[in-house]
Amino acid sequence: MVTISDVAKRAGVSRSTVSYVFSGRRAISPEVRARVADAARELGYTANAGARALRTSQTRVIGLLAQFLDDEFAPAMLQYIQGVTDTARKLGYDVLLVTDPDGPAALRRVTDSRMVDGVVLLNVAEDDPRIPLLRNAEQPGALVGLPRDGAGVDVFDLDFPEAGRLMVEQMVEAGHEEMLLISQPHDVVERGGAYVWRLRDGCMQRAEQLGVRVHHSFAPSRAPEIGECLHDLLDEHPGVTGLLLNNEAAATALPGVLHQRGLSAPDDLSVIGRYSEEFARVFSLPFSSVESAPDFLGRLAVQHLVHRIEGQRPHDSAYIARLVAPVFRDRGSVGPAKRI
Incomplete structure (x- = not known):
């Protein structure tokens, strides 16, 4: 059976340090705590959570x-x-x-x-x-x-307003004067998803300051509805040269939509999304983005x-x-x- 001494040896710390990590009776640095947790996991050691809770009133x-x-x-x-x-x-x-x-x-x-x-x-x-x-x-x-x-x-x-401003600024630097912002479904706004309108407001305010036009539309978050919506929006706004995406489902559907329309980015449309580096990697997204972190x-x-x-x-x-x-x-x- 794995003991607390085994964990201490693997982590390179004292037995008492391991005990403090699991009991919560003394503050331990995050680095040491992480080493002890990794060692315990590697060895298959599990502290007695019930006994610890009785002693310390902590559950970890x-x-x-x-x-x-x-x-x-x-x-x-x-x-x-x-x-x-x-x-x-x-x-x-x-x-x-x-x-x-x-x-x-x-x-x-x-x-x-x-x-x-x-x-x-x-x-x-x-x-x-x-x-x-x-x-x-x-x-x-x-x-x-x-x-x-x-x-x-x-x-x-x-900082969603600043994210919206940044998206517009990047487009304007490249010479774009008419853009389309695609947001989450309106249901998100109705239940209080303030990040949707905070990014939208940042976009609209910066666009007005720079003298450019940004259309705004809500869009679904599921397939196939999102793909159909993207086609409709591109048909509705033929003068748009830049797309701003505050909708992850729209970002994942857009490559297929562009291919179906015989378009590419940035030759025909420039695109900026709002999502993380990891999200872009997982879905093989080729679009520039504002990091959502x-x-x-x-x-x-x-x-x-x-x-x-x-x-x-x-x-x-x-x-x-x-x-x-x-x-x-x-x-x-x-x-x-x-x-x-």
């Missing part, structure tokens, strides 16, 4: 409340979940994924029962009913997504949450609201505007 579990919604592209959501779970594992925590559609009830269940030491919320709406409950819970919380009122929790999100946002949320859980940041210390600056990833899909 983070609650992750997320949903796979019909009107959003599931693979994009998975990237946020992976960022959370990978970081939690490296810091010595397990993750309890809760997908109950009744978010407030699920949050009460995991916090009142003390099943978790802290909570991360995904699918954050502008006026999210889970946030007041999390604010009043004994456990600390972190959000990936910017609500109207984020007081009492740490908040991390992409889901793994980075998940990592930030967990790191700051663990700091609060372990007392490195007191529960009532100043809360963080961090917007990550967008980064442009050039994959060669933006070229000079084609003049008709």
Whole structure:
């Protein structure tokens, strides 16, 4: 049977350090905690979670409340979940994924029962009913997504207005004067998905400042509807020379649509999406993009949450609201505007 001494030897630390990592009785650096967690996993060692919880009132579990919604592209959501779970594992925590559609009830269940030491919320709406409950819970919380009122929790999100401005600026630098922004389905907006209109507003404001035109349309998040919608939109706006995509399903469908129409990027249309480097790799997307940074946002949320859980940041210390600056990833899909 694998013992705590075996884990200590593999990790290159003392037996007491391993004990502190698993008991939570002393703050251990993230680097050492990760080494111990890796060694335990490699050796198949599992600490007695029940005994630990009785001793320390800690479970070493983070609650992750997320949903796979019909009107959003599931693979994009998975990237946020992976960022959370990978970081939690490296810091010595397990993750309890809760997908109950009744978010407030699920949050009460995991916090009142003390099943978790802290909570991360995904699918954050502008006026999210889970946030007041999390604010009043004994456990600390972190959000990936910017609500109207984020007081009492740490908040991390992409700077979506700046992302919209950046997309327009890249097109204008290449000489484009008429563009089409394709957003998530309108259902996302109706339930409070503020990132949709924040990016749209950033696009529209910058376009007005630069004296160019941006059309805007909502589009489905599923096939074959998204492909049909893209064809319709291109027919409706024949003067458009640049496409701005705030819809991951549209980005994955666009290569096929362009091929069917005998078009290519950037020769016929320039294209900029909003998605991650990993998303582009998985779906072999050839389009330039603004990095959505889901793994980075998940990592930030967990790191700051663990700091609060372990007392490195007191529960009532100043809360963080961090917007990550967008980064442009050039994959060669933006070229000079084609003049008709």
